[in-house]
Amino acid sequence: MKMLQIVFSPTGGTQKVADILTEKWTGAITRIDLSDGSFAVSDIAIQQEDLALIAVPSYGGRVPGLAAQRLGKIKGNGAKCIIVCVYGN
Ligand SMILES: Cc1cc2nc3c(=O)[nH]c(=O)nc-3n(C[C@H](O)[C@H](O)[C@H](O)COP(=O)(O)O)c2cc1C
DSSP states (O other): OOEEEEEOOTTSHHHHHHHHHTTTOOSOEEEEETTOTTSOGGGOOOOTTOEEEEEEEOBTTBOOHHHHHHHTTSOOTTOEEEEEEEOOO
16 A cells, blocks of 8 residues: 655645644655656556545635646546645735
8 A cells, every 4th residue: 555645835835734644644655746847647656555645725715727737637546535725824
């Protein structure tokens, strides 16, 4: 079973929340930065037995378009996932 953090956090706030929420997870965590355009998100391999935390910010009440677009290209394959949207400050 693989544990993943899939995060879009241009100014770092969402990443901080993701780190707090996963600090009790034991074992290696694969960190995927959705704001990093240097890799193809469609190449990310997630298996059914994996667990993913997906964390995105709210800008003006919406998930940033780039985050939504890149998330939409990831195949979840039935894995369990926790979705977090961070706002405020
Ligand atoms: C362009 C922009 C728009 C934002 N709009 C809102 C908003 O409408 N309401 C709100 O509560 N927070 C708003 N925020 C605050 C962010 O939701 C919050 O700081 C979030 O943690 C930022 O995530 P990041 O640090 O991972 O980029 C906005 C932040 C930015 C940069």
